[in-house]
Amino acid sequence: MPPRVVITGIGAVSALGGDVAALTAGLIEGRCGIGPLTLFPYRGRCATAAEVPEAVPAAVAVAPATARRLSRPDRFALTAASEACRRAGLGDDLRRDAALFVGATTGGMFETEQVYGRRRAGAERRYRLSRMVGTPVSTAASVLSQALAIYGPQATVSTACSSSALAVAMAADAIRRGAARVALAVGTDGLCRLTYAGFDALQALDPDRCRPFDRERRGLSLGEGAGAVVLEDADHARARGARVQAVFLGYGTATDAHHVTAPHPAGAGALAALRAALAAGGLAPEAVDYVNAHGTGTPQNDAVEVRVLRDVLGAQLARIPVSASKSQLGHCLGAAGALETVVTVLALDEGILPPTVSLRDPDPACADVDLVRTPGRRARLGVALTSSYGFGGHNVTIALGRAER
Secondary structure, three states: OOOOEEEEEEEEEEOOEOOHHHHHHHHHHOOOOOEEOOOOOOOOOOOEEEOOOOOOOOOOOOOHHHHHHOOHHHHHHHHHHHHHHHHHOOOHHHHOOOEEEEEOOOOOHHHHHHHHHHHHOOOOOOOOHHHOOOOOOOHHHHHHHHHHOOOOOEEEEOOHHHHHHHHHHHHHHHHHOOOOOEEEEEEEEOOOHHHHHHHHHOOOEOOOOOOOOEOOOOOEOEEOEEEEEEEEEHHHHHHOOOOOOEEEEEEEEEEOOOOOOOOOOOOHHHHHHHHHHHHHOOOOHHHOOEEEOOOOOOHHHHHHHHHHHHHHHHHHHHHOEEEOOHHHHOEOHHHHHHHHHHHHHHHHHHOEEOOOOOOOOEOHHHOOOEEOOOOOEEOOOOEEEEEEEEOOOEEEEEEEEEOOO
C-alpha cells in the first residue's frame, strides 16, 4: 500500500496579508483584498486588482546580490515556503532531502517590463542580464532550493491557472511512490502589465470587483501572492511528533483541450477531474462537506462549474456549502491552486466556511447551491474539495480530509 499523505505545514502571501494568520483573519472577517491597481499605471477599461501589501517582509535573509535579482513572485514564494516549513517544524535535516514542486505562470515578467521600459525611455544604455535572470518561471524553485537548502527531486509546473494545484498533486505522488518522505508544494505569481492587459483585452475583467455566482457577474479580478503546503508521509509525521492539519485524500486531473481560453460547454474536463478525485479518495458524494470552488466570476466559468457540481454531487449539492476564495484574494493565476488549498486546509482545521464576499444577488441557476455569503460560517467539516481550472482545459480537483485528533 502507498503511504498515507498528510499536510503538516502551510504558508501564505496574499492581498489579505503576508502570512497565514493574516489570511485566516481576513477569511473570518470576510474582508476583500481587491482594490485599486497601484503597482503600475494602466489605461484600460479596468483598474482594480488584489495586490500584496507593500508591508509584507522578506522571510529569509539572502545575499544582497541575490536579493536584487529576485522577482516579486520569487519573494512571495520564499516568504510562503519558509512559513510552511516553520509551521511544519522542518529543520535543515528534514528539508535537505525533501521534494519541491512549484507552480507558476508569469515568473519575473513585471521586472522584465521595468527593464524594457527604462531602456526605451533612455534611462539605461544597455540591457543588464543580472536584472533579467528572474524572468523564467523556474527561478522560484532555484531560489527556494538555495535559500532553504532543499535538494530532493524538483520540478516546475506551468499549466495556466491550475499550475500549483497540479504541483500539490505531484508532491503527494512523490511521497506515495517513495521518492520522498516530505515534499513542499508552492504556487507563486505576481501581477504584470502583459497579463493584466491580456485579460482586459479578452474583456474577462470586472471593472469593479469579481462577483462569483452572482446574477450580475461581469468577470474576474486578477490577484497575486503565493501559497505553500508541506506534505508528508503520515508515519514519518507521527514519528517526529508533527501536528497534522489535514489529510490528502486524492486528486483528479483531466484536459478537455476545447478552447484556448473558454471552458468546455459541458465542463468535460472539470467533470472528469472531480469524479477522479472522489474515486481516488474512495469518496461518495455523501462524504463531501464543503467545496472551495474555482469560482472566477466570469459568466461562462461559474455556469459550467455549477453544472459540473450538480452532475457529480446530485441531490447532495443542496446541503454542501460552496464558496469562492477569489472574491477575497482575486484570481492569483499560477498561485491560485496552492493558495486555495491553504484556504481549504484552514476550513478543515479551523472549522471556517469562508464567504463569497461580493455575492449579493445569486444567479437563479444556482438555486440548488448552498452559496456561503458574508460573513461566512463555522462548521465542523470532514471532507472538502478544491478545484482549479486553467486556460487550455487544464483541470485539477483535490480532495482533503480533516485530521484525526
